[in-house]
Amino acid sequence: MKIALAGNPNSGKTTLFNDLTGSSQYVGNWPGVTVEKKEGKLKKHKDVIIQDLPGIYSLSPYSMEEVISRRYLVNEKPDAIINIIDGTNIERNLYLTTQLLELGLPMVVAVNMMDLVEKNGDHIDMNALEKMLGCHVMPISALKGKGSREVAELAISIANKKVLNRPELYEGPLLSTIKSIESELSNVDQRMKRWFAVKVFERDEKVINELNLSSLLAKYEKNIKKIEDDEDDDAESIITTTRYEYISNIVNDCVTRKSSSQASLSDKIDKIVTNRILALPIFAVIMTLMFKATIDIGGIAQGWVEETLFGEWIMPFVEGLLKSLGVNSWITDLVVNGIISTCGFVLTFLPLILILFLFISILEDSGYMARVAFIMDRIFRKFGLSGKSFIPILIGAGCGVPAIMGTRTIENEKDRRMTIMLATFIPCSAKLEIITIITAAFFKEMWWIAPAMYFLGMAIIILSGIALKKTRAFAGEVAPFVMELPAYHVPQVKTVLLRVWDRAKEYVIKAGTIIFTFAVILWFLSNHTWSLQYIDGESAEIAHSMLRSIGEFIAPLFKPLGFGNWQGGVAVLVAEGAKELAPAIVDTLAGKAGITSLFTPMAAFSFMTLNLFDPPCTAAMGAIMREMGDRKWGVFAILYQVVLGYAISFVFYNMGSWLFYGASFGLTQIISIVIIFFAIYMVVRPAPKAKTSAAATLEV
Ligand code: GDP
Ligand code: MG
Numbered sequence: 001m002k003i004a005l006a007g008n009p010n011s012g013k014t015t016l017f018n019d020l021t022g023s024s025q026y027v028g029n030w031p032g033v034t035v036e037k038k039e040g041k042l043k044k045h046k047d048v049i050i051q052d053l054p055g056i057y058s059l060s061p062y063s064m065e066e067v068i069s070r071r072y073l074v075n076e077k078p079d080a081i082i083n084i085i086d087g088t089n090i091e092r093n094l095y096l097t098t099q100l101l102e103l104g105l106p107m108v109v110a111v112n113m114m115d116l117v118e119k120n121g122d123h124i125d126m127n128a129l130e131k132m133l134g135c136h137v138m139p140i141s142a143l144k145g146k147g148s149r150e151v152a153e154l155a156i157s158i159a160n161k162k163v164l165n166r167p168e169l170y171e172g173p174l175l176s177t178i179k180s181i182e183s184e185l186s187n188v189d190q191r192m193k194r195w196f197a198v199k200v201f202e203r204d205e206k207v208i209n210e211l212n213l214s215s216l217l218a219k220y221e222k223n224i225k226k227i228e229d230d231e232d233d234d235a236e237s238i239i240t241t242t243r244y245e246y247i248s249n250i251v252n253d254c255v256t257r258k259s260s261s262q263a264s265l266s267d268k269i270d271k272i273v274t275n276r277i278l279a280l281p282i283f284a285v286i287m288t289l290m291f292k293a294t295i296d297i298g299g300i301a302q303g304w305v306e307e308t309l310f311g312e313w314i315m316p317f318v319e320g321l322l323k324s325l326g327v328n329s330w331i332t333d334l335v336v337n338g339i340i341s342t343c344g345f346v347l348t349f350l351p352l353i354l355i356l357f358l359f360i361s362i363l364e365d366s367g368y369m370a371r372v373a374f375i376m377d378r379i380f381r382k383f384g385l386s387g388k389s390f391i392p393i394l395i396g397a398g399c400g401v402p403a404i405m406g407t408r409t410i411e412n413e414k415d416r417r418m419t420i421m422l423a424t425f426i427p428c429s430a431k432l433e434i435i436t437i438i439t440a441a442f443f444k445e446m447w448w449i450a451p452a453m454y455f456l457g458m459a460i461i462i463l464s465g466i467a468l469k470k471t472r473a474f475a476g477e478v479a480p481f482v483m484e485l486p487a488y489h490v491p492q493v494k495t496v497l498l499r500v501w502d503r504a505k506e507y508v509i510k511a512g513t514i515i516f517t518f519a520v521i522l523w524f525l526s527n528h529t530w531s532l533q534y535i536d537g538e539s540a541e542i543a544h545s546m547l548r549s550i551g552e553f554i555a556p557l558f559k560p561l562g563f564g565n566w567q568g569g570v571a572v573l574v575a576e577g578a579k580e581l582a583p584a585i586v587d588t589l590a591g592k593a594g595i596t597s598l599f600t601p602m603a604a605f606s607f608m609t610l611n612l613f614d615p616p617c618t619a620a621m622g623a624i625m626r627e628m629g630d631r632k633w634g635v636f637a638i639l640y641q642v643v644l645g646y647a648i649s650f651v652f653y654n655m656g657s658w659l660f661y662g663a664s665f666g667l668t669q670i671i672s673i674v675i676i677f678f679a680i681y682m683v684v685r686p687a688p689k690a691k692t693s694a695a696a697t698l699e700v
Contacts, residue, residue: 001047001048002049002051002079003048003152004073004078004080005017005081005084006053006100007084007096009055012084012113015495016110019145019148020043020149021043038052039051048156053068057096059073059195060204064411073100077189079105080156081106082108082152083109083110084112084142085112087122087124087139088120101167102195102198104191104195105191106155108136108138109129110138110139111124112142113141114141115143115146122258126138126139134167138151138154167246169242174238177224177227178201180220182196184216185216196211200220203217265488266367279371286363294352294356295450298352305348305350310340310345314344315344333523334523338520338527339519342581346515349432349436352436353503357503361499365495365496367488371485372390377390384469385415386412388419392410393458397428399506400423400424400617400623401623403426404423407423414473417633418469421464421468423461424624425457425460425464426454427612430617431453431579431612433580437595441594441604442601443601463679466683467683470682475688514578515580518577518581522585525546526546528546529544548570550570551567557569560650571585571589571607576618582611600661601661606649610646610648615641615645650672654671655672
């Protein structure tokens with residue numbers, strides 16, 4: 001049996017879903033977090049599948065979320081729908097409800113957030129609501145787990161039953177036209193006739209094309225036109241208005257509100273936090289503190305994990321064990337120096353990542369991140385970018401892959417492509433490892449380098465965005481970004497921990513799969529010659545390893561960036577496999593001499609920026625290719641990242657060496673200045689005049 005959860009964004013679908021299925025899906029505070037539908041089994045009812053649909057405001061086909069949810073409901077016909085609505089925001093939430101009712105599927109309306117409704121001193125008359133909607137209604141609080149179970153049981157019990165009496169929203173000629181259309185619909189589910197009839201009346205192109213209803217529409221075109229003329233409005237708006245009239249009746253009859261004159265605490269906080277002048281500085285301070293605290297606290301834990309846990313306990317223990325078992329040295333070396341040391345090194349960052357995720361999750365759950373998206377929208381918009389692009393970018397601080405997938409919520413194809421190209425410029429958690437390792441080794445006192453890299457990433461995104469928007473391939477109107485700000489609340493321990501767990505789990509899985517595989521390959525390459533002869537890592541013969549000759553082959557590429565040594569070359573190469581491996585491999589290859597023996601400080605800096613801003617890891621590049629849906633665009637995105645990453649490191653290294661480390665001014669500095677001027681020109685040049693659309697499409 002299939003039960004679908006449908007509702008507005010932020011109504012609590014995912015919270016309910018997690019409560020019902022015991023899973024830990026991402027509970028987000030903004031639209032676009034759940035793009036794909038997710039399904040899970042109802043706890044203690046293995047034959048009941050619960051489907052978490054993307055949040056939608058209506059069943060019109062205007063956004064990706066709407067298309068996905070609507071297609072699912074209409075085509076898959078779940079056995080029952082749980083329509084979850086936010087009890088503190090009934091008017092807006094019921095709009096979708098009026099549409100879902102027309103689908104004619106068995107449905108329960110779960111009025112969520114009852115804890116808040118009660119706290120506000122409001123009252124919702126559930127019996128009256130049930131009568132007016134003509135379907136089952138139940139108060140719940142998904143967050144507190146109150147009523148979740150009961151709603152699911154109720155949904156199961158009404159599944160496949162005939163729907164109760166649906167209220168009649170329409171009247172007069174509108175009703176008779178809809179009824180006539182209804183009577184002429186064949187080939188559609190009996191229960192859904194009303195929904196299809198209304199869609200035909202609205203001239204919904206998707207429905208009409210998919211079901212070949214254009215002749216039916218043509219037949220009623222005159223009637224529809226007449227109604228439009230009488231009402232002096234277009235068909236779609238007439239339906240919308242009717243729905244809202246009905247909803248306002250419901251609210252009048254069922255909802256009593258305590259006088260709500262005083263400004264809520266949330267509003268007061270927002271006055272400061274989203275203030276035009278203060279918003280950005282506040283955001284910058286919060287981010288800076290967050291990264292500083294992450295690195296300070298995480299650094300201590302990391303040191304312990306690396307030196308004591310792995311260095312003193314696990315590695316010697318395993319080595320001793322293998323030796324005492326008489327395992328040969330080739331295998332011992334592979335296990336200890338190949339696998340445990342690399343995977344272990346990556347795992348030493350786990351405390352750091354846990355703390356970062358903890359901070360981010362707290363900021364998200366409190367409602368602050370939603371404000372950040374709002375603030376960013378205001379800024380992005382000035383430059384012709386959409387604030388919708390910001391959410392994937394924010395997710396990118398955790399991992400680039402979900403960030404790239406998250407772009408699916410952006411309807412405008414050009415904006416979506418651009419966001420896919422740019423989202424990974426924000427350092428992900430693996431890149432944070434590169435930042436910490438380089439900062440700890442070369443720039444000890446400069447704790448601000450980590451936050452600065454995030455702001456640099458942000459600047460690259462904004463400046464790239466501005467420059468790209470001026471090219472014909474990306475030019476266009478900014479899509480509107482509607483988002484409402486959820487009330488601030490004290491972060492829920494459970495939600496926060498679940499989210500941290502979710503992300504940490506992925507990290508550990510990655511260490512155990514991708515990193516593990518790479519560790520074995522890398523160990524093999526660095527301990528064998530081309531003729532497959534084993535070289536003991538302790539001996540000095542690493543000179544002949546395959547890894548070294550590969551590194552030497554590509555190293556000249558990085559000479560202009562300050563680190564033409566084979567170790568650096570190898571590190572950049574393997575970082576394209578997984579960014580976590582860059583610090584691990586550098587650490588291994590430097591051996592006892594330490595990583596300061598491999599780079600000068602300026603070269604280390606450029607090594608870091610190259611790894612941060614060149615193309616992301618294979619997994620993220622794969623996501624870019626898939627989401628672009630077109631090889632040409634995927635390759636373009638990755639080339640853009642290659643060129644940009646290289647140029648940034650080139651400029652930093654050469655200008656930095658000249659300005660701070662007394663290098664003489666020469667050709668590379670001149671080239672750097674040319675690059676800087678070119679970049680400035682691309683950003684500030686006037687946008688070219690809009691071409692006719694035919695020409696523009698040809699260009700693309
Ligand atoms: P979705 O967008 O519909 O999937 O909504 P989410 O499940 O992500 O929830 C949005 C926000 O509302 C989260 O911050 C939840 O913690 C919060 N929330 C969900 N249910 C309740 C509830 O019953 N009471 C309160 N106070 N908050 C809730
Ligand atoms: Mg959700």
